[in-house]
Amino acid sequence: MVEKRRYLSLADNGFLITETEDSPKHIAGLLIFEKPKDADPDVVENLYKKWVTVDTVYPPYNLKLNASNPLTPYWTEDEDFKASNHLEFFTMPEGSTREALYKKVSDLHEPLTDQSIPLWRCYLIDGIGKDRFALYFRIHHCMMDGISGGKITEQSLATNVKDLDRPPFWAMEDNLYNRKSSRAKPKLLGRLINAATTNAKTAYGLSRISTQLCLEAVGLTTNAISLPFTSSKSALTGPVNNQRAFTTASLPMARVNHLQKIARNTLNHIALTCLDGALHRYLEHIGRPLEEPLTITMPVSLRREDAKVGGNQIGLVATKLAPQTDDPIIRLREIGVSLQNIRNQIDTSPASSIQAFSLVTNGVSQLVESASASQFVPPLSHTIVSNVPGPKKTLYVEGARLLEWYPVSTLGPGHRLNVTMFSYDGQLHFGLIAASAYLPDLNVLGDYIYDAFEELEAVVQSPDMGASLLAEKRKPKAVA
Template sequence: MRQLTALDAQFLHAESATTAAHVAGLAILDPACSRLGAVTRECLVGLLRDRLHLAPALRLRLATVPFGLDRPYWTEDPDLDVSGHVHEVTLAGPGDDAQLAEKVARIHERHLDRTRPLWEMHLIHGLTGGRVALYAKVHHCAIDGVSGAELLAALLDLTPEPRAVERPAPGARTTAPGLAGMLAGAVARTVLQPARTLYSLGRMAAELDTMPLTSALPGARQVAAATRMIAGRAPEPVEPSEPPMPIAPRTPFNGPIGAERRFSYGSIPLADVKRVAKSAGASVNDVVMTLCASALRAWLRERDALPDRPLIAAVPVAVRSASAREVVGNQISVMVTPIPTDLDCPRERLRVMARTMLAAKRRFAGAPTAWLGELSSMLPSAVTALATSAVFRLASIVLPPINLIVSNVPGPQLPLYLCGARVLAYHPMSVLTDVSGGVNITCFSYDGSLDFGILSCPDRVADVWRLMGHLREAMDELMEQVEPAVPAVPTGPAVRIAPVGHPSPVREMVPA
């Protein structure tokens, strides 16, 4: 028996007419090396049937408690037919990146059917160059970034020839309790809820100065220090000189969102990102965050809407342990950090971003990793189910806590294959909500590239391709700051070395 955690249920409660809380990815495939020279729906359905046991999130559906009195349970769907979750479409033409992105955005807008396992796949034909795309989405209540990458890995192979996967012996099925069991559990949790709320309040009060957003509240450090002293804990986990988190400025990204979506995607060579990082003594993630800051700055400047202080970004962080890899649901936390959109010099933006991320990591290390779950469990499930969407919309109007979400998911640095077709790129897509802003930037490192996916609400950001263009321009700017690579001089007679320019900083948006 598996019940959704309070955090998992929060992703269900966040859904509304304008918010669909699923995560997704767009894989660009080259079928030239496959046995059939094509990727067919039949092949994909067969692959899913053979490997469904490796992906528990695809086998489960929700079993809801009457009247929403408690969080839903997971139960295996005995009538699951994967073919009902796999769809196929052919683009009418021209089959270019813009047309593909528009089709994917329309699919991404649609909510998943909660009476079935919460996933879909769409095989998209008709792309230029004989390519094929696979768009797959799974509800966020079932997976996070890490488990989503592992689910993808279960379907992929290291060679065009699919590997043989041994089916395990039938085991105990995941089932939900009956009606009486559900109601008994709901009553017990309702009785215990006041104690649970007090416990969560106590834990959060002791960490007010380390958690994102609350650290900026007046008196946060004093309240946290007093609570830790009463509990007999060590005094101050955060350096007193470290400034509190600033308040997110007003931007066009923030405010109530609509139901429509726009999507753009592109890739940047990972070698260039590593080269910039090495030259600046920064990390790859620091460079990614700087690229996003630079792109957002350029977009806002074009509209005369650039705030005079940094934007605030939320950065999801995986806290999933090795022993919890088979657990369906979310094991994530969030770092909240300023991003230096207010700085004009690209090199200075990178330097400040590296320093800011270091401070964010210190705050994150001092904060409880389960603070999101604690926050989600402070109120009864029936209350959060009714209130979450309204609270999110109100917060977006009154005081948005962040400007956007930026996520960087590490992936394998070798070519992978799906149904014999080589995966050229994988562009992730995430969730937009009223409270998190009308634009979301996610990237996935794969086979020497950083593959970006930018999702937006057109009421907030209509020209999402312009943001992707600004990301490429930001990479150009940073590469101009790097000394050109000079080959080693061979021993022997003196030789003249011609100046060597840096390689092209960005490849085509989607490999041909």
């Protein structure tokens, strides 16, 4: 029987090439559930015992990596798949806090994924309160991006509390990964024409972006996509070890949506305004303040609506946030302009050129990190921030209601922090993962995000647009 091979794209393979023991490249989700009423005390362990016997599996969960040639790795189907190789159940010690759960997630997120079996792991975690349990699921980034992961996970959960007969996610034959694209496959001539057209568009797009960046480098223009490798060094940038810290923050979507309407801005504008203010305050908290605008790398989806789910179809572009200010209105305005400009620039550039630009800039960043030359080369940006749209409806597993859904991402070359936002069932959830040896007290940053939101909300909704609030804040503090 001829072995069926599915070769990885260059973008997918990039997450394998850049992976090290200090910087694993898997992404994950932390899902927190409410146990069904009158549930058996061992309901979570029983769920594990039920799932661990299910060895029926469908792609992508049965795909095993063959990277004998690292330049042309490919997937093959695992003929000896065992659910027990991928599942684990444990109970947190009695009296464990939410912080203890986050510490456990940090520990689970640190080691490399075993490449001798399909590249995913699932942990069922009991003991986080009397009526709560968690599911932590991680998968290697070379298999899919966060948008694909969110969509496939959503499909595996039930929308009805009484739906108790769904198979576990790896045993769902009709998952989104295996659905055929609605586009007809072109014939040979069509494929040749498409390839030539794509190459021409990529070359045009890259030359256009390069020209704009060259003009910016000599001060003749300012672009939405920031000039790479011009950010200042900070506590957020530099080499890392394999120790991680994880924490979260959440904002109520009803209040976020109301604020959007009043301020006439998007969710991204509101969220990044809060994050920008919180990051500056956090850097002051750890004694490493930054007096210039933060530069963030943002993953942007390049996937067409009718494209197949799976793999990585994202571009990575850097943009500056707001100049240092204590006025949330100014911060919101500056960030709104930056994001609108970058959206326009991306929409007018071929997707292939954005992806090619991303591969080049992140490849250079990885070479700098691998050569331990970060002390000589400015960082690509200060941090990575992404926003993944999630389901608005309530979801369930075996009658247990999903209450919270937090993303747990990976660190990019030269970055010590990744912030990923995910909207679910009336909440905007932030998942923050960081190199704990360099960024202490990460939970404080989560608190600062909510504080920044409340401040922005108060300023926008006040009759004088926050003038009196800011005046009070700026009063010199009395010396005791």
